[in-house]
Amino acid sequence: MKKTIFVFSALIVALLALFQLGKYSYLSGDISIEVAIAVVAIIFFIIGVYINKKTLAKKPTTLPTIDSKKINELGISNREYEVLVHISKGMSNKEIAEELFISESTIKTHVSNLLVKLDAKRRTQAIQKAKDLEILSP
C-alpha cells in the first residue's frame, strides 16, 4: 500500500514536470509537440507495464506454503517428517535408511508412527493425505 501511494505520487510529480516541459517546448518551439507526446506516451506506457508487473508479481498467493503448524498438531516429530519427505520422493525404506545413516528398522518405526499419525494404511496414502494437509509440497 505504501509503495502504491509512493508510486502514484511520483506519477503526479512526473505529470507536473511534463506540463512544464510541454509549456517550455510550446513557448520556445525547440521541441515539436509530436516528440513530446511520443515521449510522454512511451514513458507512461513503460510505467504502466512496470507497476502492473509489480502488482501481479505478488498476486500469485497460491499458497505453496509448506505449513508447519499442522505438522506439530499431528504430533509428527522432526525425524518422522524427514522420513515422510523421502517417502514422497518414492524412496524405499532401505534407501532412506542409507540416506539418513540409520538402520532400516528405525525407518520402519518412523513409517509406522507416520501412518498412525496421518491415519493412513499405506505409504502412498500417507503421501496423499500429507499433501492434502499441506505439509508436503504438491
Next chain:
Amino acid sequence: MKKTIFVFSALIVALLALFQLGKYSYLSGDISIEVAIAVVAIIFFIIGVYINKKTLAKKPTTLPTIDSKKINELGISNREYEVLVHISKGMSNKEIAEELFISESTIKTHVSNLLVKLDAKRRTQAIQKAKDLEILSP
C-alpha cells in the same frame, strides 16, 4: 506473438492519431497542450497496464494439464493409466481390483507394466515420475 505484433501496430496507429490531434489542438488552440499530454499519459498508462495484465495472465503456465501425449509416448494403455490414477490416490492393489471389478492378479500385471514403462522401482516412485512427466495432476 501475433497478438503482440497486432497490439504494437495498434499502438503506433494510436500514436499517429494523437499526433494529428496534437497538431490540430496546437493550430486551433482549442485544447491546451497540458490536457493533451495528460490524456496521452493516462491512455498509454492504461494501455501499459492492460497489455501487461494480458501477458502475465497467460504467464502462469502452471499447466494443470493432464497431458495425454506422453502417455501414448510411454506406451501406457488406458487400463494401465486408470490403475496409475488409483495408485496415486493411495489405494492398494486389492482396493483397485475391487474398484475396477477385476482380479488383484490383473492389477499386479498392470502395475508391473507401469513400473517398467515409467522406469520406476516402486509405486511411490511411479507416482513421482508420473507427476514430473505431467501425466498426473500434482
Next chain:
DNA sequence: TTACCTCTCATACTAAAGTACCAAAATCAA
C-alpha cells in the same frame, strides 16, 4: 532424580507389493 519424549535398533511375524512366465479371451485395425 523422576518422568517424558525422541530417536534409535532388534526380532518375529503378517501382509502387501512386485517379478517371472504363461496363457486365454477380447478388441481392433488391416
Next chain:
DNA sequence: TTGATTTTGGTACTTTAGTATGAGAGGTAA
C-alpha cells in the same frame, strides 16, 4: 479372417512394507 494389442487371469516365488513388542541412549522439563 488374420495378426497385433489390450485386457484379463493364474501360479509360484522374492522382495518390501508394515505391525507388534520390547528396549536402550540421550535430552528436557518438573
